[in-house]
Amino acid sequence: MAEIKLQSLAHSYDKTAAEPSYAIREMTHTWEQGGAFALLGPSGCGKSTLLNIISGLLKPSDGEVLFDGRVMNDVSPQERNIAQVFQFPVVYDTMSVYDNLAFPLRNMGTKADKVDKKVREIAQILELDSVLKQKAFNLSADEKQKVSMGRGLVRDDVSAILFDEPLTVIDPHLKWKLRRKLKQIHEQFKITMVYVTHDQLEASTFADKIAVMYDGQVVQFGTPRELFERPNHTFVGYFIGSPGMNLLPVSFKDEHLLFQGHSLPISKHELDALAGSNSKNVKIGIRPEFIHVWEHAQENAMQAEVLHLEDLGSYKILSLRVGTTDLKARLLEDQKVPEHQAYISFPEQWQMLYVDEYLVAKENSDA
Numbered sequence: 001m002a003e004i005k006l007q008s009l010a011h012s013y014d015k016t017a018a019e020p021s022y023a024i025r026e027m028t029h030t031w032e033q034g035g036a037f038a039l040l041g042p043s044g045c046g047k048s049t050l051l052n053i054i055s056g057l058l059k060p061s062d063g064e065v066l067f068d069g070r071v072m073n074d075v076s077p078q079e080r081n082i083a084q085v086f087q088f089p090v091v092y093d094t095m096s097v098y099d100n101l102a103f104p105l106r107n108m109g110t111k112a113d114k115v116d117k118k119v120r121e122i123a124q125i126l127e128l129d130s131v132l133k134q135k136a137f138n139l140s141a142d143e144k145q146k147v148s149m150g151r152g153l154v155r156d157d158v159s160a161i162l163f164d165e166p167l168t169v170i171d172p173h174l175k176w177k178l179r180r181k182l183k184q185i186h187e188q189f190k191i192t193m194v195y196v197t198h199d200q201l202e203a204s205t206f207a208d209k210i211a212v213m214y215d216g217q218v219v220q221f222g223t224p225r226e227l228f229e230r231p232n233h234t235f236v237g238y239f240i241g242s243p244g245m246n247l248l249p250v251s252f253k254d255e256h257l258l259f260q261g262h263s264l265p266i267s268k269h270e271l272d273a274l275a276g277s278n279s280k281n282v283k284i285g286i287r288p289e290f291i292h293v294w295e296h297a298q299e300n301a302m303q304a305e306v307l308h309l310e311d312l313g314s315y316k317i318l319s320l321r322v323g324t325t326d327l328k329a330r331l332l333e334d335q336k337v338p339e340h341q342a343y344i345s346f347p348e349q350w351q352m353l354y355v356d357e358y359l360v361a362k363e364n365s366d367a
């Protein structure tokens, strides 16, 4: 097991071009030893590139990969001692399931009795015991991917296990079960695990901490709750949650934060940050869950036009318009639904300020 640190890491697939493009933009990030992590982001943001750099399949064009402080850039994938599970199954079709699972262990010169014990243990967790003797080519796509995962999981001496969207080909019903099993395996063996996905639900059910990746960089690394309550970047606000955070353009004038003519609360620290910035890209972020909604006028509430109501069973999504800006509020099942007009307010605690897409802290953290 190891702590994995990416130091000033960047990667360009066309580094020698006149204007190289970067799949990973310079970043420094640490995966602490023994954690269950997710790497979450949309397709094309650089997740696979990052995993392949960690495992050594790809050599980064800039920066360093360190395992427990040791630079690994020139160390081969085998020597890095990392197990990697890919999106599509990697199995030896002509070998039995048993031999497929035993392969990584035998490769390391593990004694036969230990191989047998470990193969049976993992086969049992993944519910492959009944097919151990079958040749892999006879298996269904689901079973093949389970074998592929099992090959990543049999060794408990690895530095880390990397999963690159491993459940893509798995049936939805089985997906949930396998995710639970992975978590169970993590709890049992405490191996550093990094699980790549573009699905926020998958990320938050597996991981204790999630790195949200956007456009080649990790824009936030935190618990599911931190990502929900304090998105560090507008992308995190938008990507996490259902629906995502409302991101509303605001202006700053005479020490007031203005949204469609309404003055919004602002902390001293936020005020100072705005006063010291020339940016015109200023937004507030408020989650649909946190907006207060009334049927009748309230002190300090803004008037909003009700556009649409979507009933999703245990909750409802109300689409609203304030001035020229649309936003969404999430109502509980038993909450009164305003019909044409609504009155809304943003509780100060949940109103986040973003300048150039990054969160401005409410308080000075050094104070």
Ligand code: ADP
Residues within 6 Å of the ligand: 013, 023, 041, 042, 043, 044, 045, 046, 047, 048, 049, 050
């Ligand atoms: P993800 O796994 O998040 O979908 P990738 O790491 O596969 O993202 O890709 C990140 C970016 O790098 C994309 O713009 C993709 O087109 C590019 N890319 C990935 N692999 C290669 C490659 N072998 N050669 C050139 N560009 C690549």
Ligand code: MG
Residues within 6 Å of the ligand: 047, 048, 049, 164
């Ligand atoms: Mg990928």
